[in-house]
Amino acid sequence: xxxxxxxxxxxxxxxxxxxxxxxxxxxxxxxxxxxxxxxxxxxxxxxxxxxxxxxxxxxxxxxxxxxxxxxxxxxxxxxxxxxxxxxxxxxxxxxxxxxxxxxxxxxxxxxxxxxxxxxxxxxxxxxxxxxxxxxxxxxxxxxxxxxxxxxxxxxxxxxxxxxxxxxxxxxxxxxxxxxxxxxxxxxxxxxxxxxxxxxxxxxxxxxxxxxxxxxxxxxxxxxxxxxxxxxxx
Amino acid sequence: xxxxxxxxxxxxxxxxxxxxxxxxxxxxxxxxxxxxxxxxxxxxxxxxxxxxxxxxxxxxxxxxxxxxxxxxxxxxxxxxxxxxxxxxxxxxxxxxxxxxxxxxxxxxxxxxxxxxxxxxxxxxxxxxxxxxxxxxxxxxxxxxxxxxxxxxxxxxxxxxxxxxxxxxxxxxxxxxxxxxxxxxxxxxxxxxxxxxxxxxxxxxxxxxxxxxxxxxxxxxxxxxxxxxxxxxx
Amino acid sequence: xxxxxxxxxxxxxxxxxxxxxxxxxxxxxxxxxxxxxxxxxxxxxxxxxxxxxxxxxxxxxxxxxxxxxxxxxxxxxxxxxxxxxxxxxxxxxxxxxxxxxxxxxxxxxxxxxxxxxxxxxxxxxxxxxxxxxxxxxxxxxxxxxxxxxxxxxxxxxxxxxxxxxxxxxxxxxxxxxxxxxxxxxxxxxxxxxxxxxxxxxxxxxxxxxxxxxxxxxxxxxxxxxxxxxxxxx
Amino acid sequence: xxxxxxxxxxxxxxxxxxxxxxxxxxxxxxxxxxxxxxxxxxxxxxxxxxxxxxxxxxxxxxxxxxxxxxxxxxxxxxxxxxxxxxxxxxxxxxxxxxxxxxxxxxxxxxxxxxxxxxxxxxxxxxxxxxxxxxxxxxxxxxxxxxxxxxxxxxxxxxxxxxxxxxxxxxxxxxxxxxxxxxxxxxxxxxxxxxxxxxxxxxxxxxxxxxxxxxxxxxxxxxxxxxxxxxxxx
Numbered sequence: 061x062x063x064x065x066x067x068x069x070x071x072x073x074x075x076x077x078x079x080x081x082x083x084x085x086x087x088x089x090x091x092x093x094x095x096x097x098x099x100x101x102x103x104x105x106x107x108x109x110x111x112x113x114x115x116x117x118x119x120x121x122x123x124x125x126x127x128x129x130x131x132x133x134x135x136x137x138x139x140x141x142x143x144x145x146x147x148x149x150x151x152x153x154x155x156x157x158x159x160x161x162x163x164x165x166x167x168x169x170x171x172x173x174x175x176x177x178x179x180x181x182x183x184x185x186x187x188x189x190x191x192x193x194x195x196x197x198x199x200x201x202x203x204x205x206x207x208x209x210x211x212x213x214x215x216x217x218x219x220x221x222x223x224x225x226x227x228x229x230x231x232x233x234x235x236x237x238x239x240x241x242x243x244x245x246x247x248x249x250x251x252x253x254x255x256x257x258x259x260x261x262x263x264x265x266x267x268x269x270x271x272x273x274x275x276x277x278x279x280x281x282x283x284x285x286x287x288x289x290x291x292x293x
Numbered sequence: 294x295x296x297x298x299x300x301x302x303x304x305x306x307x308x309x310x311x312x313x314x315x316x317x318x319x320x321x322x323x324x325x326x327x328x329x330x331x332x333x334x335x336x337x338x339x340x341x342x343x344x345x346x347x348x349x350x351x352x353x354x355x356x357x358x359x360x361x362x363x364x365x366x367x368x369x370x371x372x373x374x375x376x377x378x379x380x381x382x383x384x385x386x387x388x389x390x391x392x393x394x395x396x397x398x399x400x401x402x403x404x405x406x407x408x409x410x411x412x413x414x415x416x417x418x419x420x421x422x423x424x425x426x427x428x429x430x431x432x433x434x435x436x437x438x439x440x441x442x443x444x445x446x447x448x449x450x451x452x453x454x455x456x457x458x459x460x461x462x463x464x465x466x467x468x469x470x471x472x473x474x475x476x477x478x479x480x481x482x483x484x485x486x487x488x489x490x491x492x493x494x495x496x497x498x499x500x501x502x503x504x505x506x507x508x509x510x511x512x513x514x515x516x517x518x519x520x521x522x523x524x525x526x
Numbered sequence: 527x528x529x530x531x532x533x534x535x536x537x538x539x540x541x542x543x544x545x546x547x548x549x550x551x552x553x554x555x556x557x558x559x560x561x562x563x564x565x566x567x568x569x570x571x572x573x574x575x576x577x578x579x580x581x582x583x584x585x586x587x588x589x590x591x592x593x594x595x596x597x598x599x600x601x602x603x604x605x606x607x608x609x610x611x612x613x614x615x616x617x618x619x620x621x622x623x624x625x626x627x628x629x630x631x632x633x634x635x636x637x638x639x640x641x642x643x644x645x646x647x648x649x650x651x652x653x654x655x656x657x658x659x660x661x662x663x664x665x666x667x668x669x670x671x672x673x674x675x676x677x678x679x680x681x682x683x684x685x686x687x688x689x690x691x692x693x694x695x696x697x698x699x700x701x702x703x704x705x706x707x708x709x710x711x712x713x714x715x716x717x718x719x720x721x722x723x724x725x726x727x728x729x730x731x732x733x734x735x736x737x738x739x740x741x742x743x744x745x746x747x748x749x750x751x752x753x754x755x756x757x758x759x
Numbered sequence: 760x761x762x763x764x765x766x767x768x769x770x771x772x773x774x775x776x777x778x779x780x781x782x783x784x785x786x787x788x789x790x791x792x793x794x795x796x797x798x799x800x801x802x803x804x805x806x807x808x809x810x811x812x813x814x815x816x817x818x819x820x821x822x823x824x825x826x827x828x829x830x831x832x833x834x835x836x837x838x839x840x841x842x843x844x845x846x847x848x849x850x851x852x853x854x855x856x857x858x859x860x861x862x863x864x865x866x867x868x869x870x871x872x873x874x875x876x877x878x879x880x881x882x883x884x885x886x887x888x889x890x891x892x893x894x895x896x897x898x899x900x901x902x903x904x905x906x907x908x909x910x911x912x913x914x915x916x917x918x919x920x921x922x923x924x925x926x927x928x929x930x931x932x933x934x935x936x937x938x939x940x941x942x943x944x945x946x947x948x949x950x951x952x953x954x955x956x957x958x959x960x961x962x963x964x965x966x967x968x969x970x971x972x973x974x975x976x977x978x979x980x981x982x983x984x985x986x987x988x989x990x991x992x
Contacts, residue, residue: 085948085949085952086945086948086949088877088880105991106988106989106990106991107989107990107991108991132991133988133990133991136981136988136989158877160952160955160956160959161959163875163877163956164956164959164960164963165963166875167874167875167956167957167960167963167967168874168960168963168964168967169964169967169968170963170964175400175401175464176396176399176400176464176465176466177464177465177466178321178391178396178466181321192971192974193974195971195973198973198974198977199973199977202977202981231874231875231876231970231971231974232875232876233875233876233877246319249318249319250318250319253318253393256393257393257396257397257400258400259959259962259963260393260394260397260492261397261400261401262963263492263496263962264397264398264400264401264403264492264495265401265402265403268400268401268402269402271464272425272428272464274428274431274432275425275426275431275464278431278432278435282369282435289339289366289369290339290340290369291339291340291366292338292339292340292341292365292366408633408634408697409629409632409633409697409698409699410697410698410699411554411624411629411699414554479552482551482552483551483552486551486626489626490626490629490630490633491633493626493627493630493725494630494633494634496725496729497630497631497633497634497636497725497728498634498635498636501633501634501635502635504697505658505661505697507661507664507665508658508659508664508697511664511665511668515602515668522572522599522602523572523573523602524572524573524599525571525572525573525574525598525599641866641867641930642862642865642866642930642931642932643930643931643932644787644857644862644932647787712785715784715785716784716785719784719859722859723859723862723863723866724866726859726860726863726958727863727866727867729958729962730863730864730866730867730869730958730961731867731868731869734866734867734868735868737930738891738894738930740894740897740898741891741892741897741930744897744898744901748835748901755805755832755835756805756806756835757805757806757832758804758805758806758807758831758832
């Protein structure tokens with residue numbers, strides 16, 4: 061029995077949520093689950109249809125992008141996952157999709173404005189959209205540079221990856237993360253939901269106002285603050 | 294056997310309708326069912342996934358927001374429910390969702406104009422959108438104030454809560470109610486339907502006209518007037 | 527055994543198609559099936575949920591709107607059905623829905639322009655939208671007048687009800703018909719499809735051109751002309 | 760046992776994917792599967808509902824549009840399929856749908872701009888939209904001319920049918936193809952996905968920029984180039 065079995069199982073279950081939640085067409089998405097004590101993560105193999113996946117097919121990779129265990133080729137986005145795990149020490153899962161509305165915002169290269177409490181329940185700021193890479197970065201180690209593009213965007217905007225758990229990569233698509241793979245996928249679904257709502261809001265009122273600060277603070281804190289009273293713990 | 298079992302059952306069944314009707318993502322909604330003779334209502338516990346719900350998990354709360362029975366924490370929106378039950382004596386169920394189109398109208402802070410007979414079958418007026426709260430109200434007892442925001446909006450617009458059974462809370466999302474929990478959820482689905490139709494109508498014709506008074510009156514009365522002839526009773 | 531059983535069965539099956547095709551929310555639709563030799567039609571009872579319907583619950587009504595058989599109240603739109611059967615001698619089924627996109631066009635009071643071959647496969651003209659009724663007509667025998675509104679629109683535009691089998695009633699919703707109830711429901715689904723495509727077309731190109739005459743003629747005739755070569759008969 | 764059984768089976772399975780992928784209403788689509796060594800293809804019979812199809816009902820046609828085997832009338836679009844097989848020697852499957860967003864772009868007579876990496880994963884250029892035919896072509900052998908319209912569009916734009924496997928026919932709808940019928944249907948779904956994303960992108964940012972060349976090259980090559988690293992082979 062592999063010592064990686066638990067993250068293979070977690071990655072498998074989280075990947076299987078993507079089609080159930082309507083977040084992927086065919087194989088256009090991938091989720092990984094990390095175990096920090098083992099210094100490795102399990103990730104979906106590249107291009108394998110969801111209904112042919114099994115926990116044992118999840119590929120084990122370390123944070124330097126070396127394959128540790130597995131016979132299949134890992135997701136083509138593996139280096140992006142590895143880099144984020146390496147630099148952001150408190151995340152245990154990453155999800156990447158091409159979900160419809162979030163990807164459209166990424167293609168439009170716009171941050172998603174915070175228009176309501178559904179957004180504020182999960183984020184205190186506009187969802188950031190990282191700029192497309194320079195041609196040099198694209199021509200280099202592309203997926204590796206995608207990871208830096210994400211990290212640099214957070215640095216420039218002075219955002220905390222523990223608080224804001226989602227980003228759009230300009231021209232490309234969203235990445236989300238969290239304490240584990242399940243939470244990362246949850247965030248993918250939340251992002252898609254927020255992205256569609258913001259789209260509709262702007263088409264109902266072209267000059268819709270961003271949510272005011274008092275409401276941003278209130279909604280985020282009732283779910284995430286020290287005195288939060290949402291949920292059962 | 295608890296004397297609250299019937300409202301727990303009603304609240305459970307009504308809550309389970311929300312995902313079936315496509316009105317909620319994850320746990321972003323809650324329904325309650327009241328028994329006026331017992332001075333209490335049953336409401337969804339906070340943050341518990343729909344597929345883990347059971348009638349016994351519904352929390353019993355009185356109209357002053359005190360927990361009467363139950364070990365789980367009730368919905369974070371419980372005080373809003375309690376206040377509406379306290380002030381509006383003839384409602385037996387309340388539903389709160391973040392359904393896509395209704396929430397987008399709330400985020401845009403616009404009333405939903407009455408554009409057709411689907412709307413008029415259920416409401417004689419534009420669906421009201423209550424203004425966002427003042428910062429003082431938000432900083433105070435937020436969910437309690439949300440209830441007042443709803444009640445005050447109805448007072449200002451001189452609307453009857455027995456006739457108009459739905460509202461948008463600006464920047465937030467819709468609340469609906471009715472004689473019981475089932476009717477409240479029915480109204481949530483009707484509101485989402487109306488909200489999408491109005492959205493599309495404005496995008497087919499930017500200066501679409503509101504429904505004329507004769508049609509508003511006719512459609513509402515054939516369903517709800519003293520000589521109504523819709524349905525079987 | 528009732529001599530109306532075959533039209534009750536046909537009406538039942540056709541009504542049950544509406545939710546399967548995504549054309550109705552709750553009970554917002556009704557289909558009828560006529561037998562000309564019996565001078566009567568079977569129609570959905572008013573306000574009964576689709577999952578409680580059965581063939582025996584279909585109400586039998588004659589072309590003067592008199593109930594011939596059945597204990598339930600027929601659809602509130604029954605008089606509209608009766609009038610169309612009375613005046614248009616070659617139709618055997620009628621379907622009425624509040625399907626999303628078709629209803630939005632009706633609310634916008636616009637004909638649906640013929641933008642492509644999907645439309646032309648079924649209609650040679652823009653889908654007509656009848657004007658809303660005068661206040662006098664609304665205050666009179668409303669559902670009866672709705673039927674006249676439809677018939678008069680076809681007269682004014684010089685359309686054949688045998689060729690064009692669908693209409694929007696301004697501010698209200700679509701009606702479709704055909705040789706039998708199954709075809710009427712088929713037309714409801716086609717209309718919704720066309721309505722959504724036309725909506726999207728105008729939002730992809732604001733000044734999209736109507737289909738040119740040669741293509742209108744070609745596509746309609748390959749499905750419906752004397753030398754048609756679509757289908758198996 | 761027919762020597763065409765394998766392409767009948769392939770065509771059957773590919774046709775049955777269309778409703779599962781949400782790409783067709785009723786019978787508005789058809790897929791064919793060719794065997795070059797036999798000089799023939801199997802195609803859906805015209806107007807037969809998907810749930811009544813079986814492999815044996817697929818009609819065998821040669822590349823000159825002659826029926827080789829089968830008792831049913833083949834799809835009304837058969838001549839378009841035959842012409843494409845005849846002129847494009849390396850395709851083994853063709854799919855034609857009236858999928859919602861792709862058809863709306865065709866009705867608007869616009870190429871679909873390349874706005875992001877989802878598009879670039881499959882195509883290096885805007886999805887071409889062939890001009891509607893001249894009245895002479897329409898009045899002639901229509902479906903045959905549709906094939907020429909497609910081939911001529913690729914010639915004019917200097918595109919390779921092996922690289923770009925999808926097109927919009929102006930005013931009509933999309934055609935896609937590939938090495939086999941399964942790939943052709945895959946491309947129909949990808950096109951619909953891209954078409955919706957591009958629609959949304961333009962409505963999020965009216966002057967959205969086309970993807971820059973470096974990203975187009977990178978994404979296409981990582982999936983299709985000589986050093987591709989997507990998938991398992």
